[in-house]
Amino acid sequence: MVTLTIDGKQVEVLEDTSILKAAEKAGIWIPTMCYSDYFEPYGVCRLCSVEAVRGKRSRVVTACNYPVREGITVLTNSEKVKWIRKIIMELTLSRWPNVRVVREMAEKLGIEKPRFVSLERDEAEDACILCGMCVNMCNEVVKAGVLGFANMGIKREVVLPFNERSDRCIVCGACVYVCPSGHIKTVIEDYKGKKPEFTLGPRTAIYVPTMQAVPRIPVIDTNSCIHFKTGGCEICAKVCEPNAINYEMKDEVEEIEVGQILVATGFDIFDASVMAQYGYGTLDNVYSSLEFEMMLNSTGPTSGKVLTKEGKEPRSVAIIHCIGSRDTNHHPYCSRVCCMYALKYAHLVHDRTSAAIYQFYIDMRAFGKGYEEFYVRILDEGVKAIRGKVAEVVEATSSQKDEGLLLVRCEDTLAGKLLAIPVDMVVLCNAIEARKDSDAVRRLFSISKSPDGFFLERHPKLDPTSTSTEGVFIAGCAQGPKDIPDTVAQASSAAARILSVLAKGEVEIEPVRAMVQEEYCSGCKICNGLCPYNAIEFLEDKKVSHVQEALCKGCGTCVAACPSSAMTGHGFTDAQILAELDGLLV
Amino acid sequence: MAFEPKIIGFLCNWCSYTGADLAGVSRIKSSPNVRVIRTMCSGRVDPTFILKAFQLGADGVIVMGCHLGDCHYQEGNHKTIRRIPFLKRLIRDFGIDPRRLRLEWVSASEGDRFAKIVNEMTEEIRKLGPIKVYIHSEIRQAAAHA
Numbered sequence: 245m246v247t248l249t250i251d252g253k254q255v256e257v258l259e260d261t262s263i264l265k266a267a268e269k270a271g272i273w274i275p276t277m278c279y280s281d282y283f284e285p286y287g288v289c290r291l292c293s294v295e296a297v298r299g300k301r302s303r304v305v306t307a308c309n310y311p312v313r314e315g316i317t318v319l320t321n322s323e324k325v326k327w328i329r330k331i332i333m334e335l336t337l338s339r340w341p342n343v344r345v346v347r348e349m350a351e352k353l354g355i356e357k358p359r360f361v362s363l364e365r366d367e368a369e370d371a372c373i374l375c376g377m378c379v380n381m382c383n384e385v386v387k388a389g390v391l392g393f394a395n396m397g398i399k400r401e402v403v404l405p406f407n408e409r410s411d412r413c414i415v416c417g418a419c420v421y422v423c424p425s426g427h428i429k430t431v432i433e434d435y436k437g438k439k440p441e442f443t444l445g446p447r448t449a450i451y452v453p454t455m456q457a458v459p460r461i462p463v464i465d466t467n468s469c470i471h472f473k474t475g476g477c478e479i480c481a482k483v484c485e486p487n488a489i490n491y492e493m494k495d496e497v498e499e500i501e502v503g504q505i506l507v508a509t510g511f512d513i514f515d516a517s518v519m520a521q522y523g524y525g526t527l528d529n530v531y532s533s534l535e536f537e538m539m540l541n542s543t544g545p546t547s548g549k550v551l552t553k554e555g556k557e558p559r560s561v562a563i564i565h566c567i568g569s570r571d572t573n574h575h576p577y578c579s580r581v582c583c584m585y586a587l588k589y590a591h592l593v594h595d596r597t598s599a600a601i602y603q604f605y606i607d608m609r610a611f612g613k614g615y616e617e618f619y620v621r622i623l624d625e626g627v628k629a630i631r632g633k634v635a636e637v638v639e640a641t642s643s644q645k646d647e648g649l650l651l652v653r654c655e656d657t658l659a660g661k662l663l664a665i666p667v668d669m670v671v672l673c674n675a676i677e678a679r680k681d682s683d684a685v686r687r688l689f690s691i692s693k694s695p696d697g698f699f700l701e702r703h704p705k706l707d708p709t710s711t712s713t714e715g716v717f718i719a720g721c722a723q724g725p726k727d728i729p730d731t732v733a734q735a736s737s738a739a740a741r742i743l744s745v746l747a748k749g750e751v752e753i754e755p756v757r758a759m760v761q762e763e764y765c766s767g768c769k770i771c772n773g774l775c776p777y778n779a780i781e782f783l784e785d786k787k788v789s790h791v792q793e794a795l796c797k798g799c800g801t802c803v804a805a806c807p808s809s810a811m812t813g814h815g816f817t818d819a820q821i822l823a824e825l826d827g828l829l830v
Numbered sequence: 831m832a833f834e835p836k837i838i839g840f841l842c843n844w845c846s847y848t849g850a851d852l853a854g855v856s857r858i859k860s861s862p863n864v865r866v867i868r869t870m871c872s873g874r875v876d877p878t879f880i881l882k883a884f885q886l887g888a889d890g891v892i893v894m895g896c897h898l899g900d901c902h903y904q905e906g907n908h909k910t911i912r913r914i915p916f917l918k919r920l921i922r923d924f925g926i927d928p929r930r931l932r933l934e935w936v937s938a939s940e941g942d943r944f945a946k947i948v949n950e951m952t953e954e955i956r957k958l959g960p961i962k963v964y965i966h967s968e969i970r971q972a973a974a975h976a
Contacts, residue, residue: 713902
């Protein structure tokens with residue numbers, strides 16, 4: 245530890261600490277314009293100049309990169325320091341008289357007008373104050389090494405190599421983040437069409453998946469983390485006191501043996517940008533149901549406030565039902581949950597704003613317990629329910645008054661009128677659809693799907709949770725659109741089915757099985773290779789094939805292939821099928 | 831009386847039979863000429879059954895199974911897809927038009943496809959007429975059609 249005195253205050257700090265840091269600890273402010281905790285001090289702005297007194301010797305040094313010495317006295321506000329600072333600030337201000345950070349700093353130091361003549365420059369065009377923050381960030385932290393200084397003296401500037409777009413730039417935005425004058429802006433080109441899943445707000449590369457996540461541990465998005473692109477940054481590891489950040493961790497594939505599987509893989513929402521007439525993805529303030537749900541969430545990007553993209557409270561909100569569902573062009577089925585969550589949205593918007601709310605519905609399906617009552621309550625709250633499928637959502641540009649508004653065109657089928665309602669915000673109730681990878685999942689478990697794409701249950705009424713594969717169960721929206729109570733009921737039923745087998749301790753198998761009539765078997769082994777379950781073994785001592793009944797699933801492939809008809813399939817023997825043929829062809 | 835083809839359909843339990851069920855519960859109209867025999871898998875369909883069906887006077891035979899990759903028994907339909915072309919050549923040699931034997935994939939969700947195939951097959955067999963054994967020149971003609 246080193247003890248020093250700053251402006252009469254005694255401070256004890258670790259060795260190699262800079263005077264700036266020591267002063268910070270003592271609660272003394274030293275002005276600086278180029279210092280950042282992210283990288284090594286650069287000492288280019290010279291504003292942090294202080295007087296370091298050691299014995300009788302006094303020197304003016306930059307506080308940011310001058311390490312403390314035992315027993316030195318630092319003066320941050322002596323006449324000498326003030327005089328030097330004033331000149332530095334005046335010179336800086338004369339060069340960038342209109343850049344906000346410079347003017348603010350000058351104000352803090354009590355300088356109104358520099359004594360020096362300003363250069364005639366367009367500061368709107370070039371606000372770079374040459375602090376070097378971006379260059380240090382790019383080289384030291386991000387380690388992309390793209391930005392650098394070029395030229396000297398008055399022509400000094402921050403440039404990309406050869407002043408061209410660099411392939412090494414990973415568009416991380418770190419330079420934009422540190423730039424104090426706002427000179428650097430990222431221009432993200434080719435961004436159209438690559439719409440991120442949700443667009444309500446930015447997310448850092450290390451984040452907690454959701455506020456309700458269990459365990460609540462942050463994860464790193466390796467696709468956007470700077471460290472995984474350049475090997476640099478590691479800021480999160482530096483600030484993490486328990487040293488919990490591990491960049492070496494990899495995804496692992498674990499194999500677990502189980503006897504029964506519950507497939508509850510959920511659903512996707514219909515991509516509303518397919519229906520161009522609703523302007524999703526092209527018009528601001530047209531939200532999908534999930535985006536709006538995020539917005540309503542108190543831990544979401546707007547902390548639960550209902551706000552338009554401009555950040556204002558909407559004066560009117562349109563909620564449009566049946567986007568992609570009950571539509572022969574997309575999904576003919578009803579998504580079941582939309583009517584009720586649309587009413588919930590209406591209630592919450594009513595609760596949090598004073599906006600006028602419109603519901604555009606085809607049929608209001610308030611089917612569950614207490615649902616119809618809720619619908620009536622929403623109507624009592626003054627929500628306008630309009631029966632009719634919305635034709636289009638367009639920008640309202642007809643008059644000055646409507647500017648920035650969206651126009652919802654619809655036929656009110658009850659009143660028999662065409663409507664064009666101006667609103668600030670449109671919420672689409674996207675259909676629930678089968679997950680995009682559901683075919684792969686389906687094949688994995690060899691279960692079927694119904695025409696709507698959801699997994700097929702064994703029987704719609706008598707066996708709605710099990711599938712055609714023994715030991716594989718389905719629950720929730722993977723089986724078809726359903727609300728939370730229905731999902732819980734189905735999942736509980738599936739869990740009970742699974743537990744009943746576990747409790748029994750033994751598995752009942754279907755009686756349809758293949759069997760070898762050993763006296764006819766010639767031992768040709770044709771069936772051995774055919775069995776997809778390796779249920780057929782060859783008995784070397786008897787020179788015949790044998791079916792292990794517990795493994796056999798009863799497909800009968802071996803029965804059809806047996807050249808000596810020694811293999812029979814219980815329930816589907818040759819004799820039985822031939823008798824059926826006989827019966828059918830009398 | 832007009833000729834009504836008798837067609838035997840071997841349907842796999844998991845896809846095509848369920849698909850046919852779906853066609854039924856969806857009230858999709860399909861021709862009643864296909865008489866269905868359920869097997870656990872299209873791979874269970876012994877070539878003997880098909881020959882026997884023709885022998886007993888079936889005007890056509892259709893085997894239906896799961897789409898490739900969808901087999902409940904992983905690969906039973908792969909065995910079927912290898913057997914049927916051989917069988918088509920065999921029945922041609924027996925003097926039976928190979929168009930009378932058909933292999934189709936119908937999944938559990940394709941009730942409409944089941945109905946469409948059944949109707950198509952019935953119409954085709956109706957055109958071919960009742961089953962009869964061709965003489966040699968006719969076989970060639972039939973082969974040219976196939």
